[in-house]
Amino acid sequence: MIALPILLPLLFGTLCLMAWQNPRWQKAISLLGTTAQFGAAIWLLIRVQQNGIQHLQVGNWPAPFGIVLVVDLLSAIMVTVAAAVALVVAAYSQAAIDSPRVQYGYYPLFFFLLMGVNGAFITGDLFNLYVWFEVMLMSSFVMLALGGERPQIEGAIKYVILNLLSSTLFLSALGLLYNLAGTLNMADLALRLPGLETGNQITLIAMLFLVAFGIKSAIFPLLFWLPASYHTPPVTITALFSGLLTKVGVYALFRVFTLLFVQDTAYTHTILLILAGFTMVTGVFGAAAQTDLRRLLSFHIISQIGYLLMGLGLFSQPALAASIYFMVHVILAKTSLFLVAGIVEKMDGSYNLKELGGIYSTSFGVALLFLLPALSLAGLPPLSGFFAKLALVVAGFDLHQYAIVAVGLGVSLMTLYSMTKIWNEAFWKEPKDPVHHAKHKPISSWLWASTAVLVFISLLAGLLAEPLLNLANQAAAQLADPSIYIQAVLGVAP
């Protein structure tokens, strides 16, 4: 049953709704549900890896007439990483989410968000992708505004307006594409688009998709909603968003720019490459100016999106493989960093780097939990970030794209600077107020244990770089050759 990644969150989300009055039950259900989800995702990944692309004709309507769910390796990898993040965040939420938020439906929203994310990963139909985007957005809107503090509400307004705009652009691109090709089934589109005599119209529609997904994945110059909204909700929610939401936008870009819009790559993918460079630079320079831990990390989400886009812009199989591995790395590392930021705030009562200090001397464990993903993000061996960047750089050199490689390496140095800044300010320097500092609040074991698990997974992603890069390479091989996808879904060779 490849629909399990959609059905399980739906089931457990509904169970949470039924236990509305009983937070204790909801917490138990959330752990059970995310564990089941993780198991199903692993099973799906193994199955796809062994048997090739899986698909399901929903309602037994044959593609391209009905909606079809398709799981290729990229989808399976994304579903698995999302499930891992969800499991860890659910465990973290046990202690981190305050009881009013639980009473107003945090857990049901959590599962419906997950359902939207997974739906977007495994659908094989563009209009269905739009619907899953909306499912995901609706939950994220409410999660962002839940609690109703002033910064949250203001952040939510910006987030909601820009995301509605992006959804509308996506929908108009769908209308234009349907007019051109008469279908929105991705495999069918991939089959038909190369044969159409349409001049520049396809490129035009491709650019409309780029803008729509670009807003969602926060690429330059469409990124300003992200640092204005992501830091406002409780850090658990930020961690979940940073791991899943923008990555769905990037996944959608990967899907359409490898399967559908590959007619004029000299034009479209060069634009992607240029945007990738600007995204990296803007993100990392934006981060340099920040003193709030959450805002600083939010800007780093953006600069890392640039690396993901770089692999897509280079558009060769090794580059795509590097980007897929990078995606796994950045989701794990980034979510861990936000979770650690949450622990730091619980201990010291602030996110402000100027007020923090001395955590290394009082709590070595927390400092270590920060240091590993931070150095991984900056790209130091033997952590996952190093191998991800190495693979990207090698792919860039192979294609003689020296400019983007130089930008990528420069931004990497700047990331290291940013991470050492956090390290110096929050962990290393003498605390501002030693008396207050001595009274560190105790940390619930849910918080540090769940964070430690995620950091450990992130560490594994670095130590097991070889098998993971092989897997990413298989996924990239499927992306690089659309005929595999078409053959699997429609059963005809193009």
Place this chain on the structure above:
Amino acid sequence: MVLLLAITAGVLFAAAIYMILRRSLMKTLVGLLLLSYAVNLLLFTSADLVPARPALVDADSLLPPTVYADPVPQAFILTAIVISFGLTAFAITLMRQVYNTLGSDDLNEMRCTDVPCEEVEIASEEELLEEPL
């Protein structure tokens, strides 16, 4: 007919973008509404407009008639209408919440996300009345 619909959709898009760029939240909301109408019209014209030929198969035939109105874009529009209905309802609630929390619907006042809240001064009611939004 297609030309007329195209022009109407274009005008709606322009009006929507203009309204979204206003500072008042209510006007932004109107802009978002207009935008969803514009897109629905666009979707409607995405298949050839065939009048009075529903996509129904005759009782004594196995195949649909050779010329018929494509029902798929209409299904798209229905879905899009339902979704935009839900989103608009949420957006209105959120905007009301903003007004309750801030006492203002001016987007320029919403800088709490960029600088600490204490440094943001909320304009008094007189100032709001004097300044056209």
